[in-house]
Amino acid sequence: MKDRQAVVIASVSGILFLAALFFQPITSSYLNVVLNWAIVLTAITLLVAISNLVITHLRYIAVGRRGFLFSLVFITAFAATFVFGILRGSDDIQYLRWIKAIQVPLESALLGLLALVMMSAAIKIFRVRGWSILTVSFGLSALLFLFLNLGFLPIAQNSTLFVVVSTLQRLPVVGARGLLIGAALGAVIAALRVLFGQVVENE
């Protein structure tokens, strides 16, 4: 019974919330309160996770675990950001610019690698996955849409070409709809499972 308490509470809360979404405006204030609780909990969990991360890296430094220098860098950066934010305030423009000046180049460089990764993946995909309907259709559609987006075709001048290209460009919509419907159905089933407290069978 103790194991089931949490499951019962979670499922009852979820069902009530779902019902509250449908029985507006009677349950509107209830929704507001519950969602506020969820937001506060989310913020607290983030704080707990951050503190756990900091403590873990401090432990790595104290123990001298392999790679503790990286932990030292992390702790230093975190401490500097935290201290400066407290001292100067999160609205300080200088403070925000400093952060931006460090973060934007780092993440942009990371994203820049994506192009190289995609290039090497493009040359390997057929070696890895072989010739199949999926890979051949992927390759052909990639070539087609890359070419269409190049802008070499005089679409504006030729109405027939415009219609053809527009039709081709709308083809992904068909596949996307099917994918989205399937993903949504799967998500609904998974969510209902959690909602009704179905215990996971673990052998």
Next chain:
Amino acid sequence: MSELADQLRTCPNCGQQNAMHSLKCIRCGEVLEDLFVFDDIDADGQEPTPESISGVLASLNENDLLTDQTETESSDTTESQPIEGDEEGRSGDASQTPDWLERVRERTRKEDPSGEMVKGGQAMDKRRAAGERSQVDQAFDEVIQRIREQSEKERKKTRKMETNLVDEDGVPEWLRRIRELHPAHEQDAKQVLTGSQDENFDDEWTDEELQELLRREIGDEYNPGEQTVFTNLTSSNNPEIAEDQSEEESESLPKYEIPRDFHNIPDDDFDEPDNTKPTKPGNPELLDKNEDPPETDNEGPDIEAEPETGMEVQNLLETPPDFEDEESEQPEEEENEEKFSITESDQIENELEEHADELLLEREESEQAEDREKKSLKPLSTEEQVVPDLLLLRDQRDRAQVLTNIIEQEGHRTIPVLHEKNRQSKLGRLILALLLLAGVIISLVLGPGEDLNLPLSQPAGALQEKTAKLQTGDVVLVVLDYQAATSSEIEELAKPVLDALSHQGVSLRFVTSQPVDLWLGEELLPSNDTGFAVKIEFIPGGLLGYLTLTAGSSPDWGMTPIERVVSDGTKLLDETSLVMIISDSPDFVRNWLEQISPWHPDLPTLAISTSLSEALILPYFESGQLSGFLAGHPGGEGQNQQANQRAWQVGMLIMMVVLILGMITKAEADAAVKDEGHNHA
């Protein structure tokens, strides 16, 4: 086992208690008398003597083969004399030939003067034995090996367990046990084991001492005959071990004379001929063959075994041959030969002589076979590599090899990989990267940066149309949700649109649930032409926060935490004319359209996103949930911004070339594999 297990009989030779129905003594191999009591000989119930054993065979007089006792008796006296004389000559005793023997001889002479019957039988036996010798010998060897291995394993186990046990004197447990088994050798052991009293006893053992100990233990655990065999063999054929033997040890060991070519130790450990014929002193047939004087003089009694059937092998296992006191046994054996030999006649000796030659030939053949077998086995290299007590059968050796392979594979992957990993060429990746960089840089440096005049896409046109309809004073809620990595692409798309709205006099309210957008969104804030500062508001909780402000209402008892943080939070969408989502994630746009927008279905929603999101956002535009969106390069005038479209085209072309190259290389690889297959075929 014998039904009369309680009843034991004592061997007259060594005094060993034997089962009631034993034919031979389990210790000395002495053929036990009194098994068959003859009325005319052992009627008094006296203690069986070696001579009275003839009573056993006297019962054969009742056999059909031996019909007329009187006839044999009459002829025994005359014809047995030469035989007796021969026997006496062999044995050196002047004992009288028993009546039953004389009768047997008489009958033999009478019925088969030429010895054909015997010869045939013996020939048949020999042929059978020869045919089955190898099989039986092999089986016998395997059985003996198995017994040795089992005993060795047990000994190893006990040895291992007791390795660390040390008694109060510092003597290890295993040594104490050995000494208990060999009390006579204790002094020698002490002489050999110099550091036996020290605590560091185990550390002071030398290889020679260990071998000496091992040799003693092997001799103690096995049949003394084997020990003797071991000793004799080692001394004669294995000089390494023979050097370690001391005279005292050899004297203290029971002296058994065993033929040189006999041993029951597999040849892979010792350079010895594998004589798989154990001795059977009690076997009359063997004794017949052992009556060849030259062989016995040189090497002891010829105890070459010729087990006829597996039953004899089984009998040997149950009553292993005992070679103790063989010297004292010999005269008794010789006496018994006379008594035990069923088919003994004048011609038997001749036949034995003839058979001796055959036996010699057979022995040579067996030696040759043994040599061949030894060559196939791993030779002994050094003393340290030798494990003389580890004897493995072939299948056990295979299993050990499998186990070794498994142990060697420890730490390596044995479960097949999910995908066959292809060796990645680092040079190939470098070339691709350089190619892309070179193309983009060259197009940036050399190529023109003018507008390509791409046609305006339909969603982009819808967005332009929607924003153009806004009036001065309308409020547009700008929801920021993008990361620093995509800020360059997003801001290039969003900045012109927001500037245009600002010029139209539209009020822009910036909100975000991403902390990072608090400083990234500064780039999108319009210039202060309107005179008031625009700031970005943070909404905690992500989508939950938006849902709270959209779906929930303020309770009567007070403000909720999020209402305290966001000014007029509950009216976030009520006073908004248009929602513009600036996000690099299609999932956020989808979630907004599915979770937030239904609460305000009349509120139009626009989106600005990366080119990656275009395909997934398009269905929502097609269904009318999204009024318009900008993604990637939407085309139209003024859309080139600062992004050089020529460089963008070069990058796209390089990507196409690489994709085609991948297809070509795969096709070539498949063709090469096919050609190889054809060539092999």
Next chain:
Amino acid sequence: MSNLNQTDILAVVLIILIIFLTLLAAILAKRSTNKPLQTPQVFDGIDTLMHRSSEEGKTLLIGLGEGLTGLGTGIGDTTGLMVEQFLMSQVVFNDEPAHSYSADGGLACLSHMVVRGAYEDAMATELFRSDHNQLAGPGPFAGIAALLPELARDDNAGLVMVGSYRPESILIADMAERKNVPLIFASGSVPAQAAFFVTEAEIALGEDYYLPAVGKSNQDYSQVSSKVLNWLRILIAAALVVAAVLKLSGVLP
């Protein structure tokens, strides 16, 4: 404040239908003797990777994504926690403990609870350490940046990425390929599925992500869900065809 509109009514009907079909599938599954449906291959790969990590005595890395509680809300992110629960129940006594990384605070805390629960169930709480599952970062790119150096180590048996991911996470796949670390990717994000399709990773396409069944764990649930999904697809396809016919015939405006 909005009353129930057409979309809401359609959503309620769909939920009731799904509940009914789930119950029906569960009842039929107990009585039916048909051959069970094949589970998605990606979860068989997870099972294989789990056993390999036990055999090799190396670390199994688990990436739980960036969704669930707010910033990067993903639908069905509880699947990643479910898979983590299956894995942890089997790898508790491995030579090297499994490490899980989350790019969301709430997800990290829930993961912490799951891992601790696994150790408690195995009566090995002394083996649990809080650094076995960490917050990789407050955002998706921070999560990617945190996972890359973990892959660079030598003693990794494999990486299982289950949860909500962005297409940019393909950088992790590239690192895994270069370090020869087996990678399994299961996410409900369609763009991420498309991006990982070009890599050597074992991926879950479409709604396979929502049918977790690792080894013998959760097989019944996976079978029931698969049947329900099949029935729903048939119903939706039939409804679309009917709607198209009605639209073309002019019945529907």
